[in-house]
Amino acid sequence: MMRLSTKGDYGVRALIDLALYGGDGPVQRTEIARREQIPESYLDHLLAQLRRDGFVRSTRGPGGGHELARPAKEMCLLHVLESLEGSLAPLACLEDDPESDDGICGQQWVWRDIYDDMRAKLESVSIADLAEREQERLRNRALNYSI
Amino acid sequence: MMRLSTKGDYGVRALIDLALYGGDGPVQRTEIARREQIPESYLDHLLAQLRRDGFVRSTRGPGGGHELARPAKEMCLLHVLESLEGSLAPLACLEDDPESDDGICGQQWVWRDIYDDMRAKLESVSIADLAEREQERLRNRALNYSI
DNA sequence: ATAATGACGACCAGTTTAGTCGAGAATTCC
DNA sequence: GGAATTCTCGACTAAACTGGTCGTCATTAT
Numbered sequence: 001m002m003r004l005s006t007k008g009d010y011g012v013r014a015l016i017d018l019a020l021y022g023g024d025g026p027v028q029r030t031e032i033a034r035r036e037q038i039p040e041s042y043l044d045h046l047l048a049q050l051r052r053d054g055f056v057r058s059t060r061g062p063g064g065g066h067e068l069a070r071p072a073k074e075m076c077l078l079h080v081l082e083s084l085e086g087s088l089a090p091l092a093c094l095e096d097d098p099e100s101d102d103g104i105c106g107q108q109w110v111w112r113d114i115y116d117d118m119r120a121k122l123e124s125v126s127i128a129d130l131a132e133r134e135q136e137r138l139r140n141r142a143l144n145y146s147i
Numbered sequence: 148m149m150r151l152s153t154k155g156d157y158g159v160r161a162l163i164d165l166a167l168y169g170g171d172g173p174v175q176r177t178e179i180a181r182r183e184q185i186p187e188s189y190l191d192h193l194l195a196q197l198r199r200d201g202f203v204r205s206t207r208g209p210g211g212g213h214e215l216a217r218p219a220k221e222m223c224l225l226h227v228l229e230s231l232e233g234s235l236a237p238l239a240c241l242e243d244d245p246e247s248d249d250g251i252c253g254q255q256w257v258w259r260d261i262y263d264d265m266r267a268k269l270e271s272v273s274i275a276d277l278a279e280r281e282q283e284r285l286r287n288r289a290l291n292y293s294i
Numbered sequence: 295a296t297a298a299t300g301a302c303g304a305c306c307a308g309t310t311t312a313g314t315c316g317a318g319a320a321t322t323c324c
Numbered sequence: 325g326g327a328a329t330t331c332t333c334g335a336c337t338a339a340a341c342t343g344g345t346c347g348t349c350a351t352t353a354t
Contacts (some may be wrong), residue, residue, distance in 0.1 A: 001341080002149060002235045004258075005311065006251065011237075013302050020173060028330070048332070061321025062329045088149045091156075106281055107159060110152075110224065110272050118261050125257050134253055148310080152342065175299070189344055208352025209298040235317070 004085065010038045010082040012045040013053060013075065026058070028064030037071040046084065053083040066120035072131055078122035080139065088122075097103055151232065157185045158193040158231040159224065159277065160265035162202060166219040173205070173212030193231065200230040210223055219278055225269035235269075 013036045021027050021035075029047065033040035046068055057069040068075070081088060088100045090096050092104040094115050160183045168174050168182075176194065180187035194213055197203045197237050204216040215222070228235060240252040241262050 001233055002237060004149060005240070006313095007311085009252075009254070016253065026330095030237060030330090040311065044332080045313090054317075060319075060329085060331045061323095063322070064320085064330045066331085077254075086148060090149060090151045091148070098315080103154075106163065106277065107156070107285070108225075109270065109280070110277075111340060114265050114268050115286045117264055118345095121257065125280050130253065130257075132239070137253065153344095154342085177299090186344065188346075191301080192344090198301095205300060206348070206352080207298085207300045208354095210353065211299050211351085213300085 007084045008081045008131050010043065012037070012080055012127075013051060014038070014043060014046060015050070015068065015072075015075065015080060015127045016131045018056065018066060019070050019127050020135060022067045025063070026067045028065040032101040034110070035142065037107065049084060050080070051077075051095070055080060055083065068127075072128035073126050076123045077125045077127070077130070078119055081122065088118065091115075111128060148235065154193060154196075154231045155228045157183070157190065158197060159227055159274075161190060161193060161280050162215065162222065162227060162274050163278045164202065165213060165215050165264075166274050169214045172210070173209070173214045173222065175212040179213070196231060197227070200226075202227060202230065204228060209237075215274075219275035220273050222274040223270045224272045224274070224277070225237070225266055227274065229271065234264065 014032050015038050016030045017028055021031070029040055031042055033043050036043075038046075047056060047058065051058055051066075055075060056066045056067055058064070065133045076087075087095055091105060091108065091111050094112060095110055096125070161179050164179045164183050165174055168178070176187055176190055179185070179192050185193075194203060194205065198213075201216055202225055203213045203248075204220060207214045215277075222271070234242055237243060238252060238255065238258050242254055
């Protein structure tokens with residue numbers, strides 16, 4: 001069905017959450033799960049993946065939690081999603097970059113283009129960009145409620 | 148995994164096959180399946196879907212088979228794939244066109260763009276275009292073998 | 295009638311998705 | 325040292341989707 005799974009969605013939201021609330025010290029899984037409406041034990045797996053790929057750093061024990069391993073500006077959506085979802089290629093034959101235009105796969109040329117554009121766009125958006133948008137959204141929501 | 152399923156791939160190839168070999172009278176399922184390397188009984192389902200959505204016309208009995216219901220130039224990849232795969236939207240919140248920018252879904256703005264571009268590109272490619280490419284490919288392959 | 299061909303629905307195995315759960319390891323605080 | 329807190333990791337599971345297969349029936353040309 002060509003859908004992004006919840007892994008990608010949840011994982012990105014977790015990173016945005018860390019960008020927004022991780023200013024002073026680590027943020028606990030419980031907090032992220034509550035704010036972002038993600039089942040906590042599922043979030044566990046996603047954070048593990050993000051840790052493995054160097055997006056978050058975690059510390060155990062009281063006062064422990066998770067924080068971004070690098071500045072949010074230096075994390076692009078593309079790499080994050082590829083960590084969580086695996087390859088985003090719409091066709092298996094587009095997996096490996098080497099311009100293997102054997103054309104074994106007939107529709108390749110159409111999708112190659114689409115795939116390249118998609119990757120470029122996802123690469124140009126950082127977690128910081130998303131966090132900024134999110135903050136705006138929260139601000140607007142607060143305004144609407146207060147009126 | 149964000150992958151196009153074999154339904155889309157097989158179905159499009161079946162239409163290309165009809166565009167190439169359907170000049171004089173209907174083409175049998177068996178023929179398509181053999182040429183395109185698709186399990187025949189699976190192809191059955193795909194042709195049924197394509198018939199329901201008006202891409203092919205079928206006739207039963209001896210000498211029967213399948214043919215394109217309209218000129219290949221007037222069938223774009225987008226509509227064909229949407230018939231076979233369902234919506235191609237990478238996020239559920241992009242399903243319905245009405246620019247419902249409630250922004251319930253935070254990453255929506257990024258994907259909206261990508262989705263629109265993708266659809267535009269898929270709409271600009273017709274089955275005729277793909278058939279032409281395919282014919283070229285077959286010609287080249289024949290040359291290579293004969294050398 | 296019979297043979298050819300498509301139409302349609304039931305069924306099925308394997309994979310992926312979206313989780314849950316429980317035991318354990320590290321760390322802090324007392 | 326012991327208890328509380330927090331992350332870590334692997335096993336397990338239910339539901340949905342993918343990629344089919346099969347059998348029966350309908351239609352049509354001869």
